[in-house]
Amino acid sequence: MKKILLFLSLILIPTASFGIEDVKKVYLQEAINVALENNIDLQAAKLEISIAKNNIQSANRLQNPAVETLFYAGAAPWSEPRQIGLSQTVEIAKRSARKKLAQSSFELVEKNVDYTKFDLKMDVREAYINLVAEKSVLETLKQQQVLQEELLKIAKQRAKSGNVPQIDVIQAEIALNQLITQVNSARTNVKSALANFNKIINTPQNFMYDSMDNIFDEENNFAEMLTPSPLTNFPNVSEILQRALNNRYDILIAKQEIDVAEKNLSVVARQKIPDIALSGGYAYQNARHTEDGRFNSGAYFSANVVNIPLFYNYSPEIQNAALKLQQAELKYNSIKNKAENDITAAYDKFLTSAENLNYYESKILTNSEELIDVSKQAYEQGKSDITSLIVMKQSYKSIVIGYTYALAEYYNSWTAFLREVNDENFML
Numbered sequence: 001m002k003k004i005l006l007f008l009s010l011i012l013i014p015t016a017s018f019g020i021e022d023v024k025k026v027y028l029q030e031a032i033n034v035a036l037e038n039n040i041d042l043q044a045a046k047l048e049i050s051i052a053k054n055n056i057q058s059a060n061r062l063q064n065p066a067v068e069t070l071f072y073a074g075a076a077p078w079s080e081p082r083q084i085g086l087s088q089t090v091e092i093a094k095r096s097a098r099k100k101l102a103q104s105s106f107e108l109v110e111k112n113v114d115y116t117k118f119d120l121k122m123d124v125r126e127a128y129i130n131l132v133a134e135k136s137v138l139e140t141l142k143q144q145q146v147l148q149e150e151l152l153k154i155a156k157q158r159a160k161s162g163n164v165p166q167i168d169v170i171q172a173e174i175a176l177n178q179l180i181t182q183v184n185s186a187r188t189n190v191k192s193a194l195a196n197f198n199k200i201i202n203t204p205q206n207f208m209y210d211s212m213d214n215i216f217d218e219e220n221n222f223a224e225m226l227t228p229s230p231l232t233n234f235p236n237v238s239e240i241l242q243r244a245l246n247n248r249y250d251i252l253i254a255k256q257e258i259d260v261a262e263k264n265l266s267v268v269a270r271q272k273i274p275d276i277a278l279s280g281g282y283a284y285q286n287a288r289h290t291e292d293g294r295f296n297s298g299a300y301f302s303a304n305v306v307n308i309p310l311f312y313n314y315s316p317e318i319q320n321a322a323l324k325l326q327q328a329e330l331k332y333n334s335i336k337n338k339a340e341n342d343i344t345a346a347y348d349k350f351l352t353s354a355e356n357l358n359y360y361e362s363k364i365l366t367n368s369e370e371l372i373d374v375s376k377q378a379y380e381q382g383k384s385d386i387t388s389l390i391v392m393k394q395s396y397k398s399i400v401i402g403y404t405y406a407l408a409e410y411y412n413s414w415t416a417f418l419r420e421v422n423d424e425n426f427m428l
Contacts (some may be wrong), residue, residue, distance in 0.1 A: 022207030028128050031201065031209060036117060038203035045116045047313040050383050052106035061104035061153075061346050063089045067278060083300055085281010087152070092273050101263040106254045113250035119201075121424055127200040131193040131211045133408035137401050138186035144397045145183055148176045151393070168259045175394070181396045191315050226258060227414045234428055242260055244421040254332040261325035268321040271314045277304040339420075346413070346420040352408070353413040361401045 024032065036042065070083045152172040158164045198208050212224075222229045245251070282295035418424055 006406065023210050024207055025210045025212050027212050028125065028226055031128055031197075031211075032121050032124050034203060034209065035120055035201045036360035038201070038205065039120055040204060042116060044114050048109045049106075052102070052109040056099065056102040059098040060095060060339070062095070063091060068281070079285065079291070081283040081285045081296070083281055085279060087277060087279035089306065090276045090278060092275055094267070094270050094273065094275075097263065097266045097270050098346055101267050104256070104260045104263050108253065110251060111253045111256055115253060115422075118249060118422060118424065119419075122415055122419050123200045124197075125226070125418075126412060127193070128211055129408050129415070131197045131412040133192070134186070134189045134193040134212065134405055135213070136404040136407075138183065138190050139216055140397065140400050140404065141179060141183045141186050144393070145176070145179045147393065148172070148179050154178055160427055166276055172229070195419040225411055227411050228428060230357045230410060232354075232428065234354065237344050240339065240347070240428065241343060241427060242275050243337055244347075244423075244426065245336075246341055248335075248420075248422040250335050252330070254328070254335045258328045261321070261328040265318070265321040265325050266315065268317045271317065272309045273304045274308045277306045278302070280305075280377055343417075344419045346417040350410075350413040350417045353410040357406050357410045360406050406428065 022376070065086045068085055068087050070081075073084075085234045106343055119125050152169070155168045155172040157165065159166050194208070194210060201209055228234075278301075280299065280301040282297070283297065283300045287293050287295045290296055418426060
């Protein structure tokens, strides 16, 4: 078993093969930290918080005043006063409701940004795991290529001595050529996985991030991949379900959306309340315009009720706001109903992947390794033909690659479970 893990840990992908000079190898946690600090999409999402803060100030605004003047021309208003002053519309029961809506919307934006951060962490985990898996498959095929080259050499020696027919050499060459094409395809898969990993991190820096090469080390791989050991005595889903539901961002967001919808309904409904328009200022009459020939002056003040909902009472807007509240409540109930099933399904898949991985390690890999050694010795001793050995080697290659993907599936299923509980530090 240790031989297999060591074999998988020797993943040495030359930097030059990617055409990149500046490559920084990182562990998973470091990759997550880099993405959180530098990811361009996340930086753009964070700007929504600043926008929402500004919206609170905007919602709390007072109406701006207006300057009004009154001057007559001609003889008709000869004795009427001239006046200059200010007018101000005073909103009734609207500003506080608008501010509460903006505050609730701000809290919704914060929750959405937190969810974006969490999603980014999970995306980095998946991309990192997939990169490591592809690198492991490539290394497996490269090792198989070396073994096939050794087999071809043995076949040539035995054919030269007359112990086996020349067809053994031809079969060995065909098997080697097939492996070479598989190695070439695997290199392309590694490059694609590396590019996707850096696309997820999405930093403006001029170098490329790469995964560490020793994460399949027998002692530390699960800790370095932030994943529990498959040998853990995992609890039943019923024991963790309620705790798993507590921190789901989608439930918290849906609940906050209800609060936003409620406050929006209050804002819209209060549009029916009339406002008051106040005006006041200075008025005067020139001496030559008064009967007694004196200059008269003084203040004036007026108050008017405006925006009276007489011809239009905002009924469509109020009805739509009420419907949006109803939509938000239905969405919340739907998310809660689906969450339990999603968590249960993700946890069951994780337990199955742990079981499969343990079976690979305890049964399939060990037996296959012994079988391939015996088959190779039998061919060298002339006790079996090369066809049987090639078939056995191809089966062994498939098993080792299958183990790699089983390990990747185990890591990915844990990530999928974390996505459902929305808690990267969830403890079983």
